[in-house]
Amino acid sequence: MSIIDQLCHLCYVLLTGRGARLCMSDCRGNPLWLPWEEVSLSGSGRITITILAVIGIILSTAFTGFSDTERMIRVGLSKGLTKASLSASDWRLYDGFNQEPVLCGKGEIVFQIVTAAAPEASTPAASDTDITVAGAMIKTVSSAGVCSRPGPFRLVPDGPSQVIAFAGKRYRGLAEVRSDGKGRLTVINVLPLEQYLYGVINCEMPASWNPEALKAQAVVARTYALKNVDKHRAESFDLCNDVHCQVYGGLDREHANGIRAVRETEREILTWDGQPIDSVFHASCGGYTEDAGNVWVGDIPYLKAAPCSTDEPELLHFPLNSLYREFFPIGPWLSDYPQALCRRSGTYRWHQVLTMPQAERVLKDKVPLLSGRSGTGKLMDIRVTGRSQAGRVTALDIVCSNGIYKVERDRIRSFLGGLKSTLFVIRTVYDKDGRALAFGFEGGGWGHGVGLCQTGADGLARVGWSYDRILKHYYRGVTLEKESETCPIFP
Ligand SMILES: [Zn+2]
Ligand SMILES: [Zn+2]
Structure with a gap:
């Protein structure tokens, strides 16, 4: 970025409190958010954009009721498409930075990518809105006519429902359809962060x-959304809509209870040292959560092991607790059903068996000693060689006839074919000659075990704990505050 760019950017940040994007109002007063990279123009363009930003803020605040403190988010709905069909009862189509719609129509609109080399060669221009430029070209077809432009296009729903449909789901906000620069289309849902959460919360709980x-x-x-907002920057959106980021199902997955929860915690996030925390969570911990450093590499001060119980952890008779270690080994504790808050989870205790042939099949491609790359050994045994203070397996030996292969931390779960957690003991069945025949995994909980235990959180809520007390139980030493007070700008 040049010095002029930086000054322009700084000016914009100071004026808007937003670092990475620009808000402009469309002709109906709807906010249009553009990534900063798109507005790094040359010469007078930069100054124009800064002035537009100021005008946009004044317009949006004074005439539209849209507050600049309302955080917008760009959610990738689909990418790598050659064709995308969207619809709304009534819509307006905007192109690039234009403030006037290029088309207004009803019902379906189909976007299709055409290359710069032959955008209109086989398809003659069908209307005077067609233009030809070098680079990627997107063609739209709808009842309102044909329009071919480089994009990105923004489809804004109009009329009473204000909803856009795409791939069988309905969404609030507007849709952006853009070229990915590799001959494919990306469809992005742009909407206020709080409304995005309406479509997330009931997908997760x-x-x-x-x-x-x-x-x-x-x-x-x-908190997760704000912490991870840069995850898909290279693809021109903030977060994707599946488990890689957070599952987002749009309007059809909303529920009044979830919406109420979002509204009653409006703009509240968890912070550590003034920054949003890494608010990881899991379905159920099995009785005790885990230090992040025992699951992934690197210690995180607020992600520490905690009993999944009220403030009386001794009720759990936790075996690795120094008080109980001698009297309650981990195996019987797992076979038992101690009174943890996630006890009612269907995965509080689980059992899985791998016969020797099944174990060999699961491990063959992952263990070089078995795959032929370092020899063609035979699987002999699987042994736990490390266990954390919170009970999870942190190291495992895969014993082969030609050596030992070590696996560590949360990788163990997928390595053994998708175990529910690393909180387990192995009951191995041997034949009379001491050869392993089968491995029985007796385990507890579902997920990595770090941060908030969802079923435990519900258990704490049922015994009368408030949400802030619950959060501070699973995330140690964090602060709950309104996001604009702590992180007014994107990095
Ligand atoms: Zn993602
Ligand atoms: Zn739990």
Whole structure:
């Protein structure tokens, strides 16, 4: 970025409190958010954009009721498409930075990428809105006519429903359709962060759970979104809509209980040292959560092991607790059903068996000693060689006839074909000659075990804990605050 760019950017940040994007109002007063990279123009363009930014803020605040403190988010709905069909009862189509719509129509509109070399060669221009430029070209076809432009296009729903449909789902906000620069289309849903959370919370936690647990999940989801907003920057959006980021199902996955939880925690996030925390969570911990450093590489001060119980952890008789270690080994503790808060989870305790042939099949491609790359050994045994203070397996030996292969931390789960957690003991069945015949995994909980235990959070809510107390139980030493007070700009 040049010095002029930086000054322009700084000016914009100071004026808007937003570092990476620009808000402009469209002709109906709807906010249009553009990534900063798109507005790094040359010469007078930069100054024009800065002036437009100021005008945009004044217009949006004074005439549209849209507050600049309302955080917008860009959610990738689909990428790598050659064709995308979207629809709305009534819509307006905007192109690039234009403030006037290029088309207004009803119903379906199909976007299709055409190359710069032959955009209109085989398809003659069908209307005077067609233009030809070098680079990627997107063609739209709808009842309002044909339009070919480089994009990105923004499809803004009009009329009473204000909803866009794409791939069988309905969405709030507007849709952006753009070229990915590699001959494919990306479809992005642009909407206020708080409305995005309406479509997230019930994908991550059942709407029937206690309101305080739903509020805790709302804060976790909001914090996660802000912490990970750069994850898909290279693809021109903030977060994707599946488990890689957070599952987002749009309008059809909303529920009144989830919406209430989002509204009652409006703009609240968890911070550590003034920054949004890494608010990881899991379905159920099995009785005790885990230090992040025992699951992934690197210690995180607020992601520490905690009993999944009220403030009386001794009720759990936790075996690795120094008080109980001698009397309650981990195996019987797992076979038992101690009174942890996630006890009612269907995965609180689980059992899985791998016969020797099954184990060999699962491990063959992953262990060089078995795959032929370092020899063609035979699997002999699987042994736990490391266990954390919170009970999870941190190191495993895959014993082969030609050597030992070591696996560590959370990689163990996928390595053994998708175990529910690393909180397990192995019951190995041997034949009379001491050869392993089968491995029985007796385990507890579902997920990595770090941060908030969702079922435990619901359990704490049921015994009367408030959402902020629940959050501070699973994330140690964090602060709950309104996001604009702590992180007014994107990095
Ligand atoms: Zn993602
Ligand atoms: Zn738990």
